[in-house]
Amino acid sequence: MAITPSTDISPAPAVKGGRYSVLPRLAGTGYIPLGLFARVPLAMQTIGVLTMVTGVSASYAVGGFAAGCVGVGAAVGAPVIGFLADRLGQKRVLLVLAVVNALLLAAVVLLSYTILPAGGNGPADGGTLAVMAAALLVGATSPQVGPLSRVRWMALSRKLPAKEQGPAVDTALSLEGTADEVTFVLGPALVGLLASLVAPWLPLVIAAAMTAVLVSLFAVHHTVEAVGPRAAASTVGNAGYVAKEKPNWFLVAVPVAGMLAMGTFFGSSQTALTAFTGVHGSVDQAGLMYAIMGLSSAFTALSVAYWPEKFNYTWRWVVIAGLMAAGSVMFLVPESLGQMGWVLLLMGLPVGPVMVSIFSVGSVVAPQQWMGTVMTALSSGIVAGTALGSAVSGALAQSSGYYAAFLVPIAAASTLFVLGLVSVVVLRRRTAR
Template sequence: MVGQYRGLFGTPGAKGFVITGFIGRIPMSMLGIGVVLLVSAITGSYATAGAVSAVFSLAYAMAAPVSGRLVDRFGQAKVLVPFALLHGVALSGLMVCAHATAPIWTLFATGAAAGATATSLGSMVRARWSHVLKDSSQLHTAFSFESVADEVIFVGGPAFVTALATTVNVYAGIIVAIVLTLVGTLAFSVLRGTEPPAVRHREHAGSPIAIPGVALLSAVFLAMGAVFGSVDVITVAFADEQGSKVAAGFLLASLSGGSMVSGLWYGSRHWKISLRSRFIRGLSIFAVGLTPVLLMNDIRPMAVALFFAGLAISPTLITGFSLIERLVPTSQLTEGMSWISTSIGFGVAIGAWAGGHLTDVYGASNAYGFTFACALAAAVVGVAGSTLVRMEHRTN
């Protein structure tokens, strides 16, 4: 298994963009729960906390295709540097408003600004892999590695930010996220040798979302994003109901841990079945795997249930990015991949808002019903429209 991944790093420049890209996107697992912990501590309401987190995710989702298109046109470095600096300023503003107990609308305004200036660094790392690797089997392994890297981040990030917020202070997690964003993103930006070339003067082309297969994948990942967003908020409340709020990070790490294990296994295999078939199977397992979560009422069995629920996440995401890479023209690759991030972001926004509201009204255990419904919707939409991704080729 390890040998498949080791071969990737003989590619010139790969170690640099992998390491800096990893550091720069660690905050993606910290900010959602970090905002929930901060706002819930200040306001005492999970509904408000979920709504602010939703606005953050919604703003990010709306801005990601725009920043992706700018990257395709002007290059990664010219876009990432100003966006990273503005993102740090916006998050600082959110903390200042919270500390000053400013009106609630200021939390929404600064949260929206922070989301709008966040960038899809994971998409840009994958675009670099697509640029430096020409062999499809190597690219499959590279995308699998990046998905595993994302899951490593999601294993450690929630526990890390929860520990900082509950043992240091509620601002510590977001402060660390700002530092990691700036250090990682700025270091990534200076690595110009592996940066895909900008396409300043291309033929007028519509957005990749107009491609039917991309539209289908976006709808599926919208529903999956709602699963992720609702789980973040509901699980914090679930741990709080069980008398151990700090265990929320452990529970969320269990979900990501299952995804990380399956991602390592998935990426190490040479698959004979089509991407379309793998995508359908991943979605089906994803929905079935969430069923036990509905039945748990204690932290330890919930951790086990969340681990098994996470097993289908990485394979499904890896397959989705691989399908995008084959469906979208090379000159629009970053924007095309950003549509997955956008869809997940919209879903996270919906899930965070709904999860917080349902938790306040019905309690955390019952609110997980919404999470399962979203997973089921992702599977139904994906299976019903799977013929739209049958064309697995890339237009240059």
């Protein structure tokens, strides 16, 4: 099927029957909820490790470093997983990861409760290092359901007439962005509920079970046949967004850097919020509090598909990230859990649209033959940033309190705004050529 090349970075027009009606027709009605719930364990891992290790070690710094190890592992492992999936097929890779990752999650729990020293002895302790090594492997083997699902949508869109391929991929990316945001609600909420009502270890045990079952089901879903071995590198294009061209990794680096800043915002706000709840309540409540921001974020992410077409991706990034940067200062105001709840609700409003916009920019600048790799790199940027934010914010929380820790998400949101301005400049130059 021929693909019409284009360099336009404005949102694609809606397809007949509504923006989202084409997606179940392409993948089946069961694929969308499966793709959603199969990524929930990944959203539980970082904050689950943070909550459990902080509680066991009595150290925000150790908890932050352990959570950071999960992110570092995922950032390094995700591109490798994408590479292997392109060449060996998603099914085989995901089935292996479902088992290995579940076992490693169980190992983190076991090590934390048997050899992790209490009292905050620091990350250099032997027992702490063992837990961090296990956490690193958990991240490295995390099944990358989100980016691999995006690759499937791009392949499935090739079944449509050429003029419908672009709108279908655009809609699918919006849905995937919303799914990511929904998991940021479900993951922390499950961690908060299970940790506070039962025990801090239970969320990670549940995550292990969900990984083994749901990722395996995702691996064998019939949509995997659309992306056979080597398909992502050779046949899965980006549905007409860009012409065939040599990779321009400088352009790709802009949205990847944006996702790095976004991840830093996530990781640092999670850790700072854990410190905040430790002062004004209990660290076990951090997941529930963080879920408030994810709830409003998911709602606005879903609305992006209906925004005016003239409000293109790059300017969406700039305007909404500007609001996000200005609003992040509110993190310094609350002095109770109730006040922080309102701040988190408001802060979530710009987060979802910024994420969707950055993924959309990534789909525009990605070379056809590297679309799967770029999608994985964008997701890796989030988890790498989460690791960075967790580590820095955790250290500041331990040494100076939660006020200092909240300076990190403020800086991350400001950086996100600056990168949005960069995206406007570099993409304008690209389309002018």
